Amino acid sequence: MVSSPSPAVPTPEVRPTLWSPFTYSVFRAIWIASVVSNIGTWMQNVAGVWLVTTLTTSALLVALMQTATSLPAFLLSMPAGAMADLIDRRRLLLFTQGFMAVVALLLGGLTLLGEISAFGVLALTFVLGIGAAINAPVWQTVTVELVPRQILGSAITLNGVSNNIARAIGPAIGGAIIAYYSPGWVFLLNAVSFLGTFAVIYAWQRTADAPTGPAENFTGALRAGMRYVQYSPAIYAVLFRTFAFSFGASAMWGLLSVVIARRLHLSSGSYGVMLSWLGAGAIAGAFLMGRAGNRLNFNQRVLLGSLVFVGTNVALALAPSVYWLYPVMFLTGIAWLMTMTSFSTTVQLNVPKWVQARVVSVYMLVFQAGLSFGSVVWGELADRTTLQVALLATAAWMLLSMLLAVPFPMRSGENLNLEPADHWPTPTVEGSIDPDDGPVVVMIEYEVALPDQPAFHLAAQQLTRLRLRDGSLRAGVFTDVAHATRITEFFYVATWGEHQRQHHRFTKEDLAIEAQVLQFHAGPEPPRVTHFLAFPKSINIEVPTTYGAMESPQ
Template sequence: MSVATAASPEPRPSLTTPFTYAVFRAIWLASVVSNIGTWMQNVAGVWLVTTLTTSALLVALMQTATSLPSFLLSMPAGAIGDLIDRRKLLLVSQSFMGVVAFLLGGLTLAGEVSALGVLAFTFLLGLGAAVNAPIWQTVTTELVPRPVLPFAITLNGVSNNIARAIGPAVGGVIIAYYSPGYVFLLNGLSFVATWVVVYRWKRAETVTNGPAENFTGALRAGLRYVQYSPAIYAVLVRTFAFSFGASAMWALLSVVTARRLLLSSGSYGVLLSWLGAGAITGAFLMGRAGHRLSFNQRVLLGTLVFVGTNVGLALIPSVYWLYPLMFLSGIAWLMVMTSLSTTVQLHVPKWVQARVVSIYMLVFQAGLSLGSIVWGELADRANLPLALLLAAGWMLLSLLLALPFPLRPAENLDFTPAGTWPVPNVHPDIDPDDGPVVVMVEYQVAVANQPAFRQAAAQLTRLRLRDGALRAGVFTDLGRPECIIEFFYVATWGEHERQHQRFTRDDAQIRAQVRQFHTGTTPPRVTHFLAFPKSANVEVATNVENMQGQQ
């Protein structure tokens, strides 16, 4: 007689687990190289403008030229990323940025570039980065399994912090001994290296059975998905609250160093190095013990640390006490940002992923930009310590947002297409652009069970609206109290077909909860109504007397 042996449990993923996947490893290394080039480019660009002009405004506009493209293109880039092959988009964006960097480097070495020219090239690089960013983030979900994704996203944050520590230092050395032009050329080479890695990645083909979305419809679908997804909406609220308060540190750290502590730019650089070292250390800490804390707890803890950061920057008299504070702030920064980003990506199916990530990035940048303006203006009009203390107060109050907007766990979500909602057979002459479409589902529900039915149906209504319906609801037949009609209204037949493709296994469970109340001997009756093509949806009443006169 044989004795069955229990299967050994799979080992718990760790921070090093993503590196066991060859494609992720290659793309991560490429991102480190590319990020180092970007930070080198930032230092060289600002320095070159500083030497080419005496205008402080032009120097300040370098930050605008870098960040403005994200506001202009973040959401359109997300929509494009869900409509077109992401690998091809990455190849195009990396090629574009490489050409721009090489042109800027060549013109700089030839002495043919002006301050306005540097601003223009920086803006072009920003356009490429704005298209690249949301797509690059969503690629990670295709490279590692879902349980490993939080560690992969953490490593992406480590990549940026490694580059932040190395890039400015390397760029500064090259500028000091050679020319900013060589920095731009090296940045161009970093794009070439990334292009090669992405080109060698053989991405699995994405198969879509329904009609293709257009660009405008894709944008609306992304916004609608966020609007009717409580988990995503909660992340966006928490992201804005955190970035708005945390922006005080990024905006005023140099002012604290120069004006309050009366120190040089070297001390400012050292503080940033401690911040970067803390972020890298935070990644290893989360890799070892991060599973003990939920994403919600990590954000709460990180926010508390930033309350202390702003208070410390306002009151601590010695820079030596600020070094460990910056180290802790780096840990908190990485812990919060990876928790928010991971929560977003774990709560979104593939068909809308790039769009939702782009909205998340837009909200994050909006919080940083608006917060920098508010805290900077307060520092100028009142005083620096007061601005920092008010920022600390904001972050302390933002902790209360965890009650109405908690970060929800996503480990058990299954966004695999359900395949249990077949598209009905219709006349072949129906065009995907025909519409609008009204779908009605007739249930037989005992009157005593109708309160529970309505509660379950409310969740189904949210799914209908999230996945494409313009209106949805539940009605009771006054003549037959046990007859309940669920309806939803969709703009076109093609959009209704896409609803079928977007229906996931998790959605199927919610539909099953609704249908368990149905008492009929046959399944709920589903009826589809299509407006006559090129006809008014609602007839205009004709005067009865005129009608009689015409008879």
């Protein structure tokens, strides 16, 4: 059986390299299995797109293959992320791998029997995408469990290499099978390719996470994930940049087969070779990033990747021969890996473990939304005008999207300490409180000298953001009109259980913001903390209270 040892931090004297994650046996086994599975996936992608290309004359239907793959992620990413944070990730992975194998087997059988149409391929590709959408958030977060934080960036890059090794090999194999046999055999081989991953995950002895408070329900977990993103500037900056990039990049993925078949009048083999050049470039990009990583920050990497995609779309629109496109696709592969690993690494380094799958799912939702929406827009534009006009318009979009680096800079989280601080004392209570009882109001009283109050309020704004991020429905700071130096911070939480979870969500990195607020407290004793529970008690609803009991904060 494959065990999951606790990752050890690399020796400080030894600088982590791209290969450091391979020293962890579970990561190595899962990575090898993922290469095999990814090869099957890329064979399937080529076969599916080419099959639709031969079954219809509509460029829109061909572009909708990208939408059929991406749309399930758009619809299911958030629920999948919540499931990945709430239930056993190993069992979820076993389910998704088995589900996708069955769907690929059905698609292969129908194709070999000649009972498939363009709409049938789109429908089953969509169903296969459902399995991939549920699988993706948990697969991303598993990497965090297999390697230490110091080499997470290298592990994410290697996951990109896995996909791009498959991109380099899979399309060529898929194109050859299509040319000599049938796309149906490609779909069957993809079904078989899931077995390696299923076997490795089955053998993985994952250590379950210790409970850190009352269990979350599904709806509450979804809300908590959305709140975390809403009040995390580093995360929503990545999301804006991700959507802009994926919306523009979707034209290359959605219309490349049309360029090969309709503009250059070439075969499926040429399409497979083109994707192989993309994959080869991405593999080369992994090694180049090892050198460029210390010279280029995430902003610069994304800007450079976007600039390359400007040239890519211009070349796809105007290049007179496929031989011009080979080096372009190689550079595009480098840019794709560099940009996508920058997005993914930034997200995963800026979120704590308790909400990681949910935040990753939001990132993937935004990414897939850009691909899905972009595929429809650029495909429709190609049908209504010309292929060249659509590709040149995409190049203009990519150029304009680079301006987002000014209002939405990306921040590296490599040095953040996102372990739970667990420094808040457990409040003393009389009697028993059910985790579903609520709402709860927490009040913290400070004594702040008048000259210090402007600076205190600036620091308190950041602390308020953390309260809202970690589960509060409302939060704020008020001054006592009878005592000008007495300031009360309050935050309002739906249930007692949610407040207990807040205790474990406050990270060691957040301690610095809390310390900035506490430095202004001038009282002889620490700030006084009081907890108020709604009376009468209620379950997950806000109950108005009378004036004599407690005023509801506005």
